[in-house]
Amino acid sequence: MSAIAELEQDRVVEAVYAVAKKERLRTKGGAPYLALELVDPSGRIEARVWNDVELLDSRFAEGDAVRILGRVDRFRDKLQLDVRAIEPAEGQDPAALSPAMRRDADELDGFLEFLAGEISHPGLRATAARFVEDVDFRGQLRGLPATPDGHHSYAGGLLEHTVGVATLCRETAQLHSRLRGDLLLTSAVLHDAGRTVELTRGPVFRPTDEGRLLGHVHLGLRLIETRAAALEAEVRAELLHAVAVHHDSRAARTAEAAVLYHANQLDAVAATRPVD
Numbered sequence: 001m002s003a004i005a006e007l008e009q010d011r012v013v014e015a016v017y018a019v020a021k022k023e024r025l026r027t028k029g030g031a032p033y034l035a036l037e038l039v040d041p042s043g044r045i046e047a048r049v050w051n052d053v054e055l056l057d058s059r060f061a062e063g064d065a066v067r068i069l070g071r072v073d074r075f076r077d078k079l080q081l082d083v084r085a086i087e088p089a090e091g092q093d094p095a096a097l098s099p100a101m102r103r104d105a106d107e108l109d110g111f112l113e114f115l116a117g118e119i120s121h122p123g124l125r126a127t128a129a130r131f132v133e134d135v136d137f138r139g140q141l142r143g144l145p146a147t148p149d150g151h152h153s154y155a156g157g158l159l160e161h162t163v164g165v166a167t168l169c170r171e172t173a174q175l176h177s178r179l180r181g182d183l184l185l186t187s188a189v190l191h192d193a194g195r196t197v198e199l200t201r202g203p204v205f206r207p208t209d210e211g212r213l214l215g216h217v218h219l220g221l222r223l224i225e226t227r228a229a230a231l232e233a234e235v236r237a238e239l240l241h242a243v244a245v246h247h248d249s250r251a252a253r254t255a256e257a258a259v260l261y262h263a264n265q266l267d268a269v270a271a272t273r274p275v276d
Contacts, residue, residue: 005042007079011072016089018097018203020044022062024053038068038081039203041100041155047081056086063204065092095143098202099154105142108159112141115166116189121182123231124239128186130227131193140196148205151268155202158195161267165191168263183235184256187242191260194220217244 002015021037034049034057047070049056060066069085116132119125131137146152146161166188173181197219198211210219221240228236242257252258 003042004038004040004045007045007072007081009072009074009079012070013072013081014067014069015040016065016067016092016097018065018094019060019062020203022060024057034083036081036083038066039099040097044099045079045081046075047083049083049086051084056083059087063094063206065089065094065097094203095155095201098205101152101154101156101160103156103160105156105159108156108163109138109142111163111167112138112159112189115163115170115185118170119182119185119189121186121235123228123235124182124186127224127228127231127239128189131190131223137193137196143201144195144199145202145205146192146195146268148199148207151271153205158192161271162189162192164267164271165260165263168266169259172259172263178255179259180256183238183242184259187239187246187256187260188263190220190224190239191243191246191264192216192220193223193243194218197223217247 002013004017007013017038017040019036020039021035023035024032025035026032032053034053036047036049038045038047047068065088066086067089068081068083070081070083073080073082113132116125116128119128141159141162142156145154145157147157152158152161166185169184169188170181173179173184194216198207198214198216200206200208220243224240224243225236228239231239238254238256241253242260245251245257246260246264249258249261252261
């Protein structure tokens with residue numbers, strides 16, 4: 001097999017991958033080379049093109065699906081592909097080669113519906129439903145990462161992270177009855193809604209024009225405002241506040257906003273911190 005996750009040192013590889021990153025650099029001696037990140041549904045690996053750089057550079061772009069011939073080396077304790085030949089993989093959808101989550105997407109979809117169904121406040125329940133019942137929104141959750149280069153950085157990572165944060169918030173609200181559970185759970189379900197309009201599909205997960213300028217938090221607030229018009233003004237403001245500060249604990253003015261921040265951080269750390 002030539003799946004990236006199964007590659008081993010000193011192995012010759014002929015396979016189709018997608019180019020998630022491409023950069024033209026120079027060695028200390030001034031010779032040009034290409035630094036690549038290649039991906040498939042099983043993972044990602046760094047690659048280098050040392051020879052015939054001018055010729056091979058013109059054959060493909062970042063985001064393309066490519067057929068490569070190379071050898072697996074080890075550099076600084078990490079596997080790296082020494083690419084000898086590379087050409088476009090005609091007829092191959094690059095998005096289908098994006099790194100993918102290991103959990104079952106249908107199961108996670110079911111969890112998301114369950115969590116949204118746990119919201120009892122009529123206005124908050126209706127607001128969450130306008131997202132959860134949106135087929136395009138659900139498709140974006142399954143096709144995008146939670147972050148392009150950080151935690152859950154693979155197709156479907158956005159769905160996985162959303163369910164993780166919402167589950168943590170639901171459990172915390174059950175442990176601490178002083179918290180407004182409906183507000184906390186709704187903010188968790190919607191906290192990264194802006195990612196669905198900030199990023200394009202893989203393998204590169206490039207920002208859209210709006211995403212590059214505004215970021216996912218601002219875009220998420222805008223999405224929520226357009227779908228929460230019937231929500232009471234005070235509750236709407238608290239929902240928007242929790243989403244707005246979910247990356248900034250010092251800005252949190254409510255317990256629910258603070259809990260959302262910590263749940264978001266916990267899910268990210270649990271997904272990325274190395275385990276000894």
